Every structure is written in structure tokens, then in C-alpha cells.
Amino acid sequence: MAERRFTIADVARRAGVSKGAVSFALNGRPGVSDETRARILAAAAELGWVPNRQARALSTARASALGLVLARAPELLGADPFFPAFIAGVEKVLAARDQALVLQVVTTPEAEREGYRRLARDRRVDGVFVVDLRRDDERIALLEEIGLPAVTLNRPDVPSPFPAVVLDDRPGIAAAVRHLVDQGHTKIAHVAGPEPYLHAAARRQAFTDAMGEAGLDGRVVDGDFTAAGGRDATRRLLTGPDRPTAIVFANDVMALSAIAVAAELGLRIPDDVSITGFDDTDLAGYVHPALTTVRADAGGWGEVAARTLLALIDGPEDADVTDTALPPAELVLRNSTAPTPPTPQETQ
Amino acid sequence: MAERRFTIADVARRAGVSKGAVSFALNGRPGVSDETRARILAAAAELGWVPNRQARALSTARASALGLVLARAPELLGADPFFPAFIAGVEKVLAARDQALVLQVVTTPEAEREGYRRLARDRRVDGVFVVDLRRDDERIALLEEIGLPAVTLNRPDVPSPFPAVVLDDRPGIAAAVRHLVDQGHTKIAHVAGPEPYLHAAARRQAFTDAMGEAGLDGRVVDGDFTAAGGRDATRRLLTGPDRPTAIVFANDVMALSAIAVAAELGLRIPDDVSITGFDDTDLAGYVHPALTTVRADAGGWGEVAARTLLALIDGPEDADVTDTALPPAELVLRNSTAPTPPTPQETQ
Structure with a gap:
């Protein structure tokens, strides 16, 4: 399927001359007879070949x-x-x-x-x-x-x-953590994005730093930015020991899938669990409860x-x-966060 | 910002010859002296101009x-x-x-x-x-x-x-309508996509046809494929007179936003209102209740x-x-549809 491109050697072969003669003829230098030049130009035209300099200038100045x-x-x-x-x-x-x-x-x-x-x-x-x-x-x-x-x-x-x-994604994540801490949350978890990405790493680091500034330990679990990954990570957090009362998600899709997990487990958002997303997708403001999230203007x-x-x-x-x-990136406050319940472990 | 492309006239002017001479020189035809030919070729190279035939062949057979x-x-x-x-x-x-x-x-x-x-x-x-x-x-x-x-x-x-x-989108919509009719629904509405699109028109027509085959009148309201449009159309339907017990949406985003509208109005999905979407987006299977929708393999x-x-x-x-x-397109049954409530008007 790859394009076949002819080289100066193909032109020389077709015209029955040396590569040097092709170069001379096409660069308008003397020393090549009219007849030979004509043959070379005809061969080049037939093969659709033009010398690089012309090709470059043609493609022109710009690909636009x-x-x-x-x-x-x-x-x-x-x-x-x-x-x-x-x-x-x-x-x-x-x-x-x-x-x-x-x-x-x-x-x-x-x-x-x-x-x-x-x-x-x-x-x-x-x-x-x-x-x-x-x-x-x-x-x-x-x-x-x-x-x-x-x-x-x-x-x-x-x-x-x-x-x-x-x-910078980090101020948005830091604001989400501060907002949750202000609401009385101390058990806050982060569902992160895939490791190799710097943006996922920056959000994770911003979470850990903000938790540290509040004198808290943040728990981080791996996510993959998909709805299925968000569901699995949320289930692990909400059914495991020492359940968090708030979760900061690295993107909206994972946070939106968490709404369903909470409902299935009989937990209310935000009364039992607060959640925040990242992206402010089209849907984020139109779910119930409307998602508190972080907006980065893509x-x-x-x-x-x-x-x-x-x-x-x-x-x-x-x-x-x-x-x-x-x-x-900045925090967009909606309805998926609320003050921490008095004894979150016992509400289930 | 448009690209500036030189013409054969520019080359002729620069070389101080006629356009015909440029053509002769570049097509390798005799009748142009070596010196003139060299000047023409130099002018063409300087301007980055090559004749169309070569340009076309260069750009080559293919843009790929x-x-x-x-x-x-x-x-x-x-x-x-x-x-x-x-x-x-x-x-x-x-x-x-x-x-x-x-x-x-x-x-x-x-x-x-x-x-x-x-x-x-x-x-x-x-x-x-x-x-x-x-x-x-x-x-x-x-x-x-x-x-x-x-x-x-x-x-x-x-x-x-x-x-x-x-x-063909239509069999998926027709299947959604038949499924709802089988569940006992008679008041079924359609939130359509924007008018000029043939796909939106096909879904709308499939809804009306399937309702007709079931001996029912279908109500159609206009949507625009956005979450905000879905919310507005759903609110109109669920707060207006003669509330439908089921809504067939022309896409998932509008249907997903309807989950929030129902919750705000104190209506349960699917107990009070059944809904179906179209697209089977990543999120459709991960909301609560999981969305019954129509899958077209984009x-x-x-x-x-x-x-x-x-x-x-x-x-x-x-x-x-x-x-x-x-x-x-085919119907994907999940949990957002259920048999019609006995007297839907009185459940609110």
C-alpha cells in the first residue's frame, strides 16, 4: 500500500544517461545537449519525478x-x-x-x-x-x-x-480536596488515571500534596479513565474496609459511573459519599446529583x-x-459533595 | 493566510521570456537555447514553480x-x-x-x-x-x-x-417501541434529533411507524442531541398534561439527562417512567438504572x-x-424500562 516514489536513478535509467546528467539537465546547467535534456525531461515527466528542491518548494512553502x-x-x-x-x-x-x-x-x-x-x-x-x-x-x-x-x-x-x-490541572484538584476538607471529610480517596501520563500523575500528586497540607493521608487507587474502570475502583473503595466518605476522581466518566455504584450499594450521594470529577463534560451538569467537578478548558x-x-x-x-x-483548571461546585456524615462507617 | 502559488507568467516574467518559451523549456522541447533554458529553469526553481503535469504526478498518483x-x-x-x-x-x-x-x-x-x-x-x-x-x-x-x-x-x-x-437505525427504534408496547405502555413519546438530519428523521419516522403498527399515536417533541436539550424536552413531557409512561430518546446523552429530571421530579425510572436511548455510549451501561438503548456500531x-x-x-x-x-441498529435491554404502572397519572 505504500506510495511508490521514483528516484533520480529511475529517471537516469529511463533516459539512458547518468544521474549527473539528469541533475545538470534539470538544474538548467549547460553541458547537456538539447536532445538529451529533452529526453531527460520527458523521462522525468513520465515517471512523475521532480527534483527534491522543486518538490519541496512546490509542496510549497507550506503544507498548510x-x-x-x-x-x-x-x-x-x-x-x-x-x-x-x-x-x-x-x-x-x-x-x-x-x-x-x-x-x-x-x-x-x-x-x-x-x-x-x-x-x-x-x-x-x-x-x-x-x-x-x-x-x-x-x-x-x-x-x-x-x-x-x-x-x-x-x-x-x-x-x-x-x-x-x-x-495546570493541579489547582483544580487541590481546590476539590480543600473543599472536601472544609466540609469535614478526612477519609478522602483518589481514583487516578493511567500511570504513564503526566496529566494523570499531576492530578495524583496534586491530590497527595493537598491532603498532606491538610495533615491527612490520602488513599490512591488506580483507574483507567473508562466507565468500567471507574465502577471497579469505586466498588473496591466503597465495599472495602475503612470506607472513604469522599472520592476525588481523575475524570468525569469514572465519577459518573460512581453514581450508579453508590445507588446499587444503597449509599446516597452526597449524603453518604461525596464525589468530584474532572473535565466538566456535557453531561456533568445534567446528572443527579449534578456533578461537582474540575473544569479545564479543552x-x-x-x-x-x-x-x-x-x-x-x-x-x-x-x-x-x-x-x-x-x-x-478550576473547581465547579454542584451537588455531589456535602458535609461528611457523623459516623460514616455505620450508615451502611 | 492563503497560500501564494506562482504561475507560469511569474516564471516567464522573472526569466524575461514568453510563457511559450517557459513551456517549451520545461517540457524539454527544442527551440530554446541552452542559456535561455538554464535561465528559465533557474527562475522556476527560485519561485518553487513546477508545471502542473509534474506537480500532479508528484503529489503523486496519491495523496494517501x-x-x-x-x-x-x-x-x-x-x-x-x-x-x-x-x-x-x-x-x-x-x-x-x-x-x-x-x-x-x-x-x-x-x-x-x-x-x-x-x-x-x-x-x-x-x-x-x-x-x-x-x-x-x-x-x-x-x-x-x-x-x-x-x-x-x-x-x-x-x-x-x-x-x-x-x-439502518430504524429496526433499533422499532424494537424499542415494540418492547415498550409489550410491557403495556400506550403513552409513549419520542424526543427527536435536529430536523434536517436524515438520521434524526429516520429515527422519528421509525418511532411513528412502529407506534402506528401498534395502533397507537406517538407524541414527538424536538430535541437537539445535547444534554441541555434532553433535559428541557423531558421536563416538558413529564410536567405537562397527559404524561407519557415511556420516552424513546434519539440519543443517549438526552436519555441520560432524563434520569436526573425524573429524580428531581420525584419520579422513579423505570417504575414510573421507562426510557430508552440511542448510541450505547461508554457510560450507558454504568448509570443507575443502566440505560436500555439502541446500539449502532459507529x-x-x-x-x-x-x-x-x-x-x-x-x-x-x-x-x-x-x-x-x-x-x-439493535436494542440493548438493560434496566431503564419496566411494565407500565397501573395508573401513571396518579403516581405523582
């Missing part, structure tokens, strides 16, 4: 497209409300600037590396968005190596020459990331496109 | 990319679980075939038309997916006119030369649509790529 390579199982992508909102934000800017978005979804690290390499090699995009940063993210070095301009969502934990558009993040990447691409080569800090 | 133009407000796109799942399905096929997906989100009919024209003109894609078919959809004629291969999701209501990948639809479009593009020009029918 930006790339997004998502390394997620398609199933997980379909369940995550972040990406449609982020992409919608990116597209708001691109539509106004006559740019397109090239999207690749890959499922293995090899396919991810090859995805970026291919985008660069085929000059399909002028730059890429780097999302879902991971610990020791090898994409930064790869993009430097292949010379593809990039913008990262948040700062990587490795040295990076690329501008970052920063939206659409706005997409807009600023797109503008930053276009500035990087359009600017002079040594232009200094710096990091941008967006307003941090 | 498929296009998706979405005419939806970015906000609505972010709230719809169909597209991530559909795109994930498309990408499954594209990743294995070394193809990319070019995504454009547009908000006006003009921008939509221009989006398709630009994809074709810049040879950015080899073909496009046509989703969200509307009544008298003008995109079919446009794509024919600009010669861009396409696959439609379902059959348009206008003549179309393009293969359709058909997934991911599988994406996969088959991608394979169909690639077959159309890869095949000989007169190859007959025919319509494909996928398994129709």
Missing part, C-alpha cells in the same frame, strides 16, 4: 496543515471527551486560517514514531501537536531529530525546545495551541515563540 | 489521505460520542494502510462547500466521507462536480453516484466506510464499488 498523532487504543479515544473538545478548538483557528488538520491514531510506540516520521517526510504537515505527554517522553527528541515544529500540551519532564501551552487549549503552532511555523526561523500559560 | 468535513458547531461536536468512535474505526483501517485522515470542522454551508473544494483543488485527499446526511443534501452534486470520490453514510435522498455504507461503520472508500480510489476507474449494508 497541522498534525495530531494520538497514541491511544481507538476504543479509549472514543470514550474520552477531551479530544473532540480539543480538536474542535484547534479547528476553530484552522478553519479561519485556511489550514487543515491531519489526524493519525496509532496503537503502538513503533507506529507512533513512524507516524511522526511519515508526516515529516511526506511534508504532509507543517507542525504537530504533542498531547498526552508521558514520563521521559521520547517524542521530544524524535521531533527535534526530524525537524518537525511542535507545540506540547504542558511541559515535558525532559528538555524540550518546543513551546508549551500550559494548563477547547480553549486547542485554540491557543493552534495559534502558537502557527506562530512558530509562520515566524522567522529564530523567532522566540514562548510558553503560554492558560488559566488553570 | 482521506478527508472528513464536519459541518457542526465545535461545541456540538465535542458533545457527540458518535464521531470519536467513527473516526477511531476509520483510523484502524488507515493506520494499517499507511493513510492519513484530514479533518475539517466547518460551521457554515459556505465554509463546507469551500472545504470540499479546497481538499480537491489542493489534492490533499483522494476521497471523502460524507456524514450527517441532510435532506436534499447539496454535497452530492458538489462532489460529483469537483470529481472527488466519496462514500456516504447511508443513502442520500437525492440521486448519488457514490457507494453508500448503510446502517466504529465498525468507520472501518467499512474507510475500506469502501479505499477500494473506490484504488480500483480501476469504472470499477463497481457497490453499497454495503451493515447489521442494523
